[in-house]
Amino acid sequence: MLKNTKQAIIIGGSHAAAQLSISLRQERWEGEILVVSDDSQFPYHRPPLSKDYLSGDTSAEQLFIRPASVYRDKQIEFLLNTRVEKIDRINKSVTLSNGEARQYDKLALCTGARTRQLAIPGVALNGVHYLRDLTDAEAIKQAIQSNGKAVIIGGGYIGLETAALLRKIGIDVCVLEAMGRVLQRVTAEEVSAFYHRVHTEEGVEIKTGVFATEIVGNDCVEGVVCSNGEQIDANLVIIGVGVIPNTELAEGIGLDVDDGVIVNEFAQTSDEHIVASGDCAAHLNLIYGRRIRLESVPNAIEQSKTAAASMCDREKVYNALPWFWSNQYDLRLQIAGLNQGFDRVVFRGDVESSRSFVAWYLKQGSIVAADCVNRPAEFILAKKLISSEKQLPIADLANDSIDAKTLLLALA
Amino acid sequence: MPLIKYVEHNGTEHQIQVSNGQSVMEGAIDNMVDGIAGECGGSCSCATCHCYVHEDWVAKVGGPNEIEEGVLECAADPRANSRLSCQITVTDELDGLVILLPESQY
Numbered sequence: 001m002l003k004n005t006k007q008a009i010i011i012g013g014s015h016a017a018a019q020l021s022i023s024l025r026q027e028r029w030e031g032e033i034l035v036v037s038d039d040s041q042f043p044y045h046r047p048p049l050s051k052d053y054l055s056g057d058t059s060a061e062q063l064f065i066r067p068a069s070v071y072r073d074k075q076i077e078f079l080l081n082t083r084v085e086k087i088d089r090i091n092k093s094v095t096l097s098n099g100e101a102r103q104y105d106k107l108a109l110c111t112g113a114r115t116r117q118l119a120i121p122g123v124a125l126n127g128v129h130y131l132r133d134l135t136d137a138e139a140i141k142q143a144i145q146s147n148g149k150a151v152i153i154g155g156g157y158i159g160l161e162t163a164a165l166l167r168k169i170g171i172d173v174c175v176l177e178a179m180g181r182v183l184q185r186v187t188a189e190e191v192s193a194f195y196h197r198v199h200t201e202e203g204v205e206i207k208t209g210v211f212a213t214e215i216v217g218n219d220c221v222e223g224v225v226c227s228n229g230e231q232i233d234a235n236l237v238i239i240g241v242g243v244i245p246n247t248e249l250a251e252g253i254g255l256d257v258d259d260g261v262i263v264n265e266f267a268q269t270s271d272e273h274i275v276a277s278g279d280c281a282a283h284l285n286l287i288y289g290r291r292i293r294l295e296s297v298p299n300a301i302e303q304s305k306t307a308a309a310s311m312c313d314r315e316k317v318y319n320a321l322p323w324f325w326s327n328q329y330d331l332r333l334q335i336a337g338l339n340q341g342f343d344r345v346v347f348r349g350d351v352e353s354s355r356s357f358v359a360w361y362l363k364q365g366s367i368v369a370a371d372c373v374n375r376p377a378e379f380i381l382a383k384k385l386i387s388s389e390k391q392l393p394i395a396d397l398a399n400d401s402i403d404a405k406t407l408l409l410a411l412a
Numbered sequence: 413m414p415l416i417k418y419v420e421h422n423g424t425e426h427q428i429q430v431s432n433g434q435s436v437m438e439g440a441i442d443n444m445v446d447g448i449a450g451e452c453g454g455s456c457s458c459a460t461c462h463c464y465v466h467e468d469w470v471a472k473v474g475g476p477n478e479i480e481e482g483v484l485e486c487a488a489d490p491r492a493n494s495r496l497s498c499q500i501t502v503t504d505e506l507d508g509l510v511i512l513l514p515e516s517q518y
Contacts, residue, residue: 070444
C-alpha cells in the first residue's frame with residue numbers, strides 16, 4: 001500500500017521518463033506515479049536502433065530499458081498508447097486522450113523529440129523511412145533487401161551509423177549531405193574528412209554539397225533526384241536530418257520555451273510544480289555557463305535523477321559533463337564535452353590514415369571537448385581535463401608517444 | 413536459471429536468478445541492483461556497468477576482448493579482474509557467479 005496519495009505524473013515514454021519513474025522511487029516518493037506514453041511499448045533504448053538492432057544482432061526484447069515487471073513491482077503505473085491532450089496548471093490536472101482527467105501534485109515533461117520532416121515530393125512513397133522509434137526501425141528492417149540500394153539523406157551521426165550498418169549487411173549505400181562535409185555541424189573538418197574516408201573505404205558513396213529535391217517512383221521508391229540534377233537509384237531511402245524537441249504541451253500552458261523547455265540546474269521549469277528532462281529540455285549548464293539542450297542518453301539519465309529529486313523537494317544539481325558515443329564499423333567514437341566556440345584543434349594520433357586518434361578542441365588554450373576514436377583512455381582523460389580546472393601541456397596531449405595513462409597520472 | 417550474486421561495495425548482497433542468454437548487466441538492471449548503471453544499454457561504449465569478477469570465477473568467466481579492454485580503461489579504478497558486466501553472458505556454467513561492484517561507476 002502506498003503511504004500517501006500524492007500524485008506524480010510523467011508525460012512521455014522516453015529514456016528520461018523511464019529513469020525518472022525509477023529515480024522517484026529511489027528518492028522515496030511514496031505517492032502514486034503515473035507514466036503517460038503515446039508509444040505502444042514500454043520505454044526502450046534508442047541508440048541501438050541505428051546500430052545493432054537493424055542487423056538483427058539485438059532483439060526488440062533486449063532494447064527495453066527495464067522489463068515491465070520492474071515498473072509493476074515499484075508501483076509505477078503505465079498508460080501506453082495514451083496522449084496527454086491538455087494540462088491545467090491552475091487545477092493541477094491533465095486530460096488524457098482516453099477522456100480521463102488525472103490530478104497531479106508534481107508533473108514531469110519527458111516528451112523527447114521527433115524527427116525533422118523533409119518537405120520534398122515523394123516522401124510518402126513506400127520505402128521512404130525516418131529512423132527515430134522502434135516502429136521506424138522495424139519497418140526499415142522489413143524493407144531491407146540483400147541486393148538493395150539505399151540512399152540516406154543526411155550525413156549526421158544517425159545517417160552515418162545507418163550507412164555503416166547497411167554496408168555490414170551488404171547493401172549499396174549512398175549518403176547525401178547538403179552541407180559541404182559530413183558531420184559539419186558537430187565536428188572539426190579533419191574529423192569529417194576522417195569519417196568520409198572510412199565510409200568510402202567501406203564502400204559507401206558520399207555526396208556532399210547536394211541535397212535531395214525529389215523522391216521518385218510509382219507506389220514504391222525508385223530513386224532520389226539531387227539538386228545537381230542527378231538521379232540516384234534506390235529501393236530504400238532513410239531520412240536523418242535531425243530532430244525537433246516536443247515542446248507543444250509546455251508552450252500550450254505558457255512555460256518558458258526556447259528550443260526546448262527551459263529548465264534550471266534542478267530541472268525545474270518556470271512552474272514550480274513541473275520539471276522537464278531529456279531531449280525536450282534546455283538546461284542551464286554550469287560547466288559551459290549557458291543554456292543547452294542535449295540529445296543524449298547520459299543527459300536523459302542524469303537530468304532525470306535531478307528532476308526526481310526536485311519533485312521530492314530535494315536539491316540535486318545537474319552538473320554533468322555532456323558526452324556522446326557513436327559506433328560505426330570498428331570505430332568507437334566517444335565525445336567528451338561540447339566543441340562549440342573552439343578556436344583550435346590539436347590531434348593526437350594519425351587522423352589521416354589510421355582509425356584511432358583524438359581531436360582536442362581548445363578555446364583560449366583550455367580543452368573544451370574531445371573526439372576520441374578508439375581511444376577510451378584519452379576519453380577519460382578528456383573528461384577529467386574538461387571538468388577540472390587542471391591543464392596539461394598541449395604538446396604532451398598531442399604527443400602520441402606519451403602513454404595516455406601517464407598523462408592521467410600526471411593529472412591526478 | 414543460474415543464480416548470480418551481486419555484492420555491493422558496502423557488502424550488501426543481491427542473489428538474483430538471471431536467464432541464460434541475458435548479460436550480467438541486464439540481470440542487475442532488471443532487478444534494481446544500484447551499483448550498475450549500464451547507460452549505453454550494453455553496447456560496450458560507456459563503462460558504467462563495470463564490475464569485478466570474484467577471483468574464484470575469473471578463470472571460468474574469462475577475460476575481456478580487445479574492445480572491452482579499451483573501454484575498461486575508462487572505468488573508475490579498473491583492476492585485473494575487471495569486466496564490463498554487459499559483456500558477460502549468463503549460462504548454466506556461471507551458476508553461482510559472484511560479482512563485486514565498484515564503489516562508483518563514475
